[in-house]
Amino acid sequence: MTEPTSALPAVLDLGYSLCPNDTFIFHALHAGLTPSPLPVREVLEDVQTLNDWAVAGRLPMTKISYRAYFGVMDRYVALRAGGALGRGVGPLIVTREALGDLNGVRVASPGALTTAELLLRMMYPQVEVVRMRYDEVMPAVQRGEYSGAPLAAGLIIHESRFTYPSFGLLKHLDLGAWWEGETGLPLPLGAILVRRDLPAQMQWALNGAVRESLEYAYAHPDASKEYVRQHAAELSDEVMQAHIDLYVNRFSLDVDEEGERAVRELHRRAVAVGAVPASGLPLFVSAP
Numbered sequence: 001m002t003e004p005t006s007a008l009p010a011v012l013d014l015g016y017s018l019c020p021n022d023t024f025i026f027h028a029l030h031a032g033l034t035p036s037p038l039p040v041r042e043v044l045e046d047v048q049t050l051n052d053w054a055v056a057g058r059l060p061m062t063k064i065s066y067r068a069y070f071g072v073m074d075r076y077v078a079l080r081a082g083g084a085l086g087r088g089v090g091p092l093i094v095t096r097e098a099l100g101d102l103n104g105v106r107v108a109s110p111g112a113l114t115t116a117e118l119l120l121r122m123m124y125p126q127v128e129v130v131r132m133r134y135d136e137v138m139p140a141v142q143r144g145e146y147s148g149a150p151l152a153a154g155l156i157i158h159e160s161r162f163t164y165p166s167f168g169l170l171k172h173l174d175l176g177a178w179w180e181g182e183t184g185l186p187l188p189l190g191a192i193l194v195r196r197d198l199p200a201q202m203q204w205a206l207n208g209a210v211r212e213s214l215e216y217a218y219a220h221p222d223a224s225k226e227y228v229r230q231h232a233a234e235l236s237d238e239v240m241q242a243h244i245d246l247y248v249n250r251f252s253l254d255v256d257e258e259g260e261r262a263v264r265e266l267h268r269r270a271v272a273v274g275a276v277p278a279s280g281l282p283l284f285v286s287a288p
Contacts, residue, residue: 008038008202015043015050015062016192018231019158020240021247022063025082027224029213037205044231046133047157047190048111055113060195061206066188068113070267070276075196077203078255078263078284081211082192085251085259090176090187091116092161094169095153096144102127102172108141108154110134115189115266116155118275119175125273134158135233142167157189159235159243185262186251196281200288207285211253255284 014029016022028034030042043059051068053059057075069078091114099105103126109117111131120127130146134157140146141154153172156164164171176187192210194203217224232240251259263283270276 008198009060010039012036012038012040012061012206013043013059014040015045015053015059017047017050017063017158018044018233019047019247020228020232020235020243021084021252023228023231024217024224024244024248025210025214025252027213027227028216028220029209031227033223034209034212034216036209037202046135048114048133051111051113054193057195060198062193063190064193065111065114065116065190066263066266067115067118067270067275069191069193070270070279071113072193073279073281073283076193077196077282078191078193079203079207079210080255080284081207081214081253083252083255083259084189084191084247085186085255085262086189086247086249087180087186088176089189089246090174090179091119091155091157092164092174093120093153093172094138094141094156094164095172096141096169098170099152099172102153104128105152106130106150108132108137108146108151110137110155110157114157115187116157116175118266118270119179120155121275122269122273123173123175123178134160138164138167138169141169159232159239161246162239162242163235183262183265185265186259188259188263188266189247191263194285200285203285204287214248214252260284 054064054072102124106128109129109131137154179187271278
């Protein structure tokens with residue numbers, strides 16, 4: 001375990017995605033509308049890039065998939081605020097035509113370190129995976145090929161949950177619904193991490209800053225709209241709001257006891273299938 005140090009950066013680089021749920025949560029903090037123990041600088045990237053960067057320890061504070069978090073727990077700890085957990089929020093498997101068992105079938109995935117691919121492998125351990133950016137998955141499945149090879153299905157996340165019918169695709173399986181049926185728990189998707197070598201007081205203060213940023217967003221719903229729209233590509237206002245309504249919820253304010261149980265269960269299952277090593281480190285920051 002990394003020992004905490006008192007050394008602090010002058011400006012804290014904060015990595016998060018361009019997705020509406022993240023830009024909604026972090027707008028006030030980024031814009032200086034709510035207090036922060038350190039000045040923050042936004043670093044906007046897709047989730048798989050942020051996952052890869054966390055493996056390299058590049059950012060002191062970052063959004064990450066829970067699957068990726070389980071592999072970097074020696075370096076990072078999750079905040080209680082700012083994450084994405086919930087019901088009805090899971091990744092979907094989509095196809096061009098109705099299919100049965102996907103074992104042995106070639107499926108597009110948004111990344112090896114995503115929670116989505118972990119669930120896919122739990123459900124279909126013999127699936128053949130080809131990886132690409134999450135926004136390339138639906139066009140590839142619609143074409144039925146990727147890099148010249150046939151592609152039968154795709155694993156979609158984020159706003160793709162709302163837009164896949166426009167690509168003429170069918171829902172094969174909701175992996176979130178599968179998880180909820182298996183465990184009775186909400187599905188952990190993404191967390192906000194801080195480095196374990198930051199002082200405990202700073203870790204807890206950053207947790208409070210993220211929560212205050214979200215509380216500001218709820219209290220001033222129009223304040224973040226332009227910021228969210230700026231980074232939401234070609235999503236309609238209706239899809240942007242549906243995305244926020246689905247992925248930002250009570251667990252984003254605090255993971256609470258139920259959310260902690262869900263994260264522990266996902267970690268236990270990931271260890272059981274050999275995806276990540278076991279760890280006895282605390283999953284979340286706590287008050288010093």
